[in-house]
Amino acid sequence: MIAMQATTGRATDAAASPVPAFMTRDVCVFYGQKQALTNVSLDIHRNQVTSLIGPSGCGKSTYLRCLNRMNDIIDGCRVTGSILLDGQDIYSGSMDVVHLRARVGMVFQKPNPFPKSIFENVAYGPRIHGIAKDKTELEAIVHNSLEKAGLLAEVKDRMDQPGTGLSGGQQQRLCIARAIAVQPEVILMDEPCSALDPIATARIEELIDELREHFAIVIVTHSMQQAARVSQRTGFFHLGILVETGDTEQIFTNPRDKRTQDYITGRFG
Amino acid sequence: MSNSANGAALPRAAGLGSIFDARQQVSEAVSAGLKRRYAREKRFRLYGMLATLFAVAVLGILLFTIIRTGLPAFTQTMIKLSVTLYPQEIDPKGDRDPQTLSSADYQRLVRDALDDYFPDVTSRNDRRELFAMISPGATYVIRSMVIADPSLIGKRIEIEVPLKDDIDQFAKGKIDSEADQANRRVSDKQIGWYQRLVDRDLIVSRFNTTLFTAGDSRSPELAGIWGAVVGSFWTMSLTLLMSFPLAVGAAVYLEEFAPKNRWTDVIEVNINNLAAVPSIVFGLLGLAVFIGFFGVPRSSPMVGALVLTLMTLPIIIIASRAALKSVPPSIREAALGVGASKMQATLHHVLPLAMPGMLTGTILGMAHALGETAPLLMIGMVAFIVDVPSGPLSSATVMPVQIYLWSDAPERAFIERASAAIMVLLGFLTVMNLLAVALRKRFEKRW
Ligand SMILES: Nc1ncnc2c1ncn2[C@@H]1O[C@H](COP(=O)(O)OP(=O)(O)OP(=O)(O)O)[C@@H](O)[C@H]1O
Ligand SMILES: [Mg+2]
Numbered sequence: 001m002i003a004m005q006a007t008t009g010r011a012t013d014a015a016a017s018p019v020p021a022f023m024t025r026d027v028c029v030f031y032g033q034k035q036a037l038t039n040v041s042l043d044i045h046r047n048q049v050t051s052l053i054g055p056s057g058c059g060k061s062t063y064l065r066c067l068n069r070m071n072d073i074i075d076g077c078r079v080t081g082s083i084l085l086d087g088q089d090i091y092s093g094s095m096d097v098v099h100l101r102a103r104v105g106m107v108f109q110k111p112n113p114f115p116k117s118i119f120e121n122v123a124y125g126p127r128i129h130g131i132a133k134d135k136t137e138l139e140a141i142v143h144n145s146l147e148k149a150g151l152l153a154e155v156k157d158r159m160d161q162p163g164t165g166l167s168g169g170q171q172q173r174l175c176i177a178r179a180i181a182v183q184p185e186v187i188l189m190d191e192p193c194s195a196l197d198p199i200a201t202a203r204i205e206e207l208i209d210e211l212r213e214h215f216a217i218v219i220v221t222h223s224m225q226q227a228a229r230v231s232q233r234t235g236f237f238h239l240g241i242l243v244e245t246g247d248t249e250q251i252f253t254n255p256r257d258k259r260t261q262d263y264i265t266g267r268f269g
Numbered sequence: 270m271s272n273s274a275n276g277a278a279l280p281r282a283a284g285l286g287s288i289f290d291a292r293q294q295v296s297e298a299v300s301a302g303l304k305r306r307y308a309r310e311k312r313f314r315l316y317g318m319l320a321t322l323f324a325v326a327v328l329g330i331l332l333f334t335i336i337r338t339g340l341p342a343f344t345q346t347m348i349k350l351s352v353t354l355y356p357q358e359i360d361p362k363g364d365r366d367p368q369t370l371s372s373a374d375y376q377r378l379v380r381d382a383l384d385d386y387f388p389d390v391t392s393r394n395d396r397r398e399l400f401a402m403i404s405p406g407a408t409y410v411i412r413s414m415v416i417a418d419p420s421l422i423g424k425r426i427e428i429e430v431p432l433k434d435d436i437d438q439f440a441k442g443k444i445d446s447e448a449d450q451a452n453r454r455v456s457d458k459q460i461g462w463y464q465r466l467v468d469r470d471l472i473v474s475r476f477n478t479t480l481f482t483a484g485d486s487r488s489p490e491l492a493g494i495w496g497a498v499v500g501s502f503w504t505m506s507l508t509l510l511m512s513f514p515l516a517v518g519a520a521v522y523l524e525e526f527a528p529k530n531r532w533t534d535v536i537e538v539n540i541n542n543l544a545a546v547p548s549i550v551f552g553l554l555g556l557a558v559f560i561g562f563f564g565v566p567r568s569s570p571m572v573g574a575l576v577l578t579l580m581t582l583p584i585i586i587i588a589s590r591a592a593l594k595s596v597p598p599s600i601r602e603a604a605l606g607v608g609a610s611k612m613q614a615t616l617h618h619v620l621p622l623a624m625p626g627m628l629t630g631t632i633l634g635m636a637h638a639l640g641e642t643a644p645l646l647m648i649g650m651v652a653f654i655v656d657v658p659s660g661p662l663s664s665a666t667v668m669p670v671q672i673y674l675w676s677d678a679p680e681r682a683f684i685e686r687a688s689a690a691i692m693v694l695l696g697f698l699t700v701m702n703l704l705a706v707a708l709r710k711r712f713e714k715r716w
Contacts, residue, residue, distance in 0.1 A: 070605065070606070073601070073602075075528070098609070100608075101605065101606060101608040102607075105606065105607065106602075106606040108599065110599060112597075113603070114603060114604070114618060124604075124609075124617070125608060128607075128608065128609055179606070181607075182607055182608060
C-alpha cells in the first residue's frame, strides 16, 4: 500500500514538470573497435511509453542496455556521450550501478525467472535492497507487484511453486512483477512479447498501458502494430543512428525521413 | 537489385523443364547412394557394439578374478579350544594386578589346550610344528578376555581362535596336499592333525571380522584394512576440505570476475596442463616442499592430503568452470537487472545452480584421489604401520597403498586379502560415482 502511494506521488510530480526521466545526448557505443551506436540523442519521458523500432542489428538493444548500464558486463564495450537520469550522469563516478539498476528496471526478451518459487522471484529485489521492513511488508509488496503485473489471480494459491513452471506469458508477467517490485522509475523492455502468443501479447500490452501510470517505459519491438498500439513516442533506429523520433502518431502517419517511411511500410528490414 | 531481378527472370521461364531434369537426377543420386550409406551405418554400429562388448568383457574378467581371489578372505578358519585359565600361570600372587595380567604367559595356556587334544604328540619338533598351526592372535584373544573379566581366572573357557594363515589356506583348498612336501608350507603331519581336528568337529569357518577391524600385521590372519580405511578417511577428508573451497573459489573468480585477457589465458592453459601432470611428480613436490621445507610429518594423512589436493585441484577447477559456464547468462542478467551486485548475483543465483555440477566434479576428483598410490609412495605413506591412525598427523597408510603392500607380500593369504581390499575400495568408488550420477540427475531436472 505504501508502495503504491509513493509511486503515484512521484508520477504526479513528473506530470507537473516536463523534465524527462532520461536525457541522452550524443551516445556512442563501441564493441571493441566496432561502433554500434553513433550520436544518439533521445529523451524518455515519465508516464509515457517510448518505443524503439528499427531493423535487426541497428542497435536498439544496445541503446536500451546503456540506460541501466547492462553493457558494463560485456567485455570491451565502451559508452561515450551523456546519459542523464533526473539530471544525474549515470556513467559518472557518483552513480552506483546497483542503485541505478534499482531505479531502472529491465524486462528481457526471453522470460528469465529465477529457478525459485514465484514468491521468491518477486521478493528477491526488495529483499536485497532492504525495501521491506518485515515479512508482512514484503508479502504486501509481492502481492502488490503481482497484482500490478496482472498475475496475482492466476498464481495466488501457488506462490511457493517454481516460477519456471509457469507458461511463457505468465513467466514474462512474473518478470515484469519482479521488475516493478523494486519500484523503479523507468522500466526497460527488450522485445518482451517476441516469445509469446497473440493472447499473452495482448495481456502484456494492456499491462504496459496500465503501468504507464506509474513508470516511464521504454520498449523495443519489431512489431509496428505493437509500437503504434502501446507507445506515445517512437524512435526509429537504422544502422546505429537514431534516424527519427517523435510522437508515435506522427511517425506512423507522417514520417519525415524516407528511411522511416520505407521501414514502416515494410519496404526493408 | 533491380538488375539481378531482371537477369533471374529470363532462365526461369525457359528452364522449367531443366529443373525437372535436375530433380530427377538428384533423386536418382540419392537412391543410388542410399544402400551404401545404410551399409556404412550398419558397419559403424557394429564397430561400436564390438568396442562396448570388449570393454564390458574385460571389466567382467577383471571383476571375476578379483572376486574369485578375494572372496575367501572374508572367511577365516578357526579352531575351538578349551582353555583352562590356571591361576598359578596367570596371577600367581592372586592380587589381580593389571600389569601381571597383561604380561602373563598365555601362550602356554594355548599349548596346554592343544596338548589336551593331541596327547600323542610328544617330540620337541613335532610339538613346535603343532603349535605353529595356531595364530599368535590366540594369546591376544585370551589376554583381552582375562583383562576384561578377571573373574574368569581359574575357570575353563571355550574359545574360537584363528588358525595360522597356511593352515587356513589349506582348509580353503588353496594348497595341494599331493604336491611334494618340501614345496608347500604345510607339512604332512600338520595335515594329519588338521584332519583329526576336523573329524572331532573342532574346526569352524567364521566371517573374518578381523579383516575389517584390525590394522596391518605381519601375520595375514591378523591383518585388516581398518587402519588403511581410517587413513584413507583422514586423507580424503582433509583433501576435500582443502581442495573444494580452493577450487570453487578459483573457478568462480576465473569464470565470473576475472577479466578475459592474456594473463587469464595463461592461467587457463596452466590449469589444464596441471591436470595432465603425472601424479608421481606431485609426490616429489610434496616430498621436497611439504616435508622438506614446511616440515609436515612424513607418512601422515596431512601431507598425503596436501599432495592429493594439488592433484585434484585442477580437476575440480575445470569441472566447476564447466558447471558455471552452463548456467545460462539470462540468470545473471535477471539478477543484475533487479539491482543485485555481481557478488549477490553469483552467490544467490549462479552458484546454487552450478553447485550440483561442481559437486559431481568434486566427487569424481575425490574418487580419483582415493585410488591414487604413486604420489603417496614418495611421501612415506608406504611404511608398515600396525596402529590405526588416530589423527591427521599420525603415521598412516591408505587403501590403495595397503593393496600395493599386500599384493607384494610372499604369503598367499596376503594376496587374497589384497583382492578383498580391492573389493572394498571398488565398493567405495562405486558409491561415490553413484552419488555423482544422482547429483547430475538432479542437475538435469532443473532445466
Ligand atoms: N556483445 C556484443 N559484442 C559485439 N558486438 C555486438 C554485441 N552485441 C551487439 N553487437 C553488435 O551491435 C550491433 C547492434 O546490436 P543490437 O543487439 O543492439 O541490435 P538490435 O537492434 O537489438 O537487433 P535485434 O532487433 O536483432 O535485437 C549489431 O551489429 C551487433 O552485431
Ligand atoms: Mg535486440
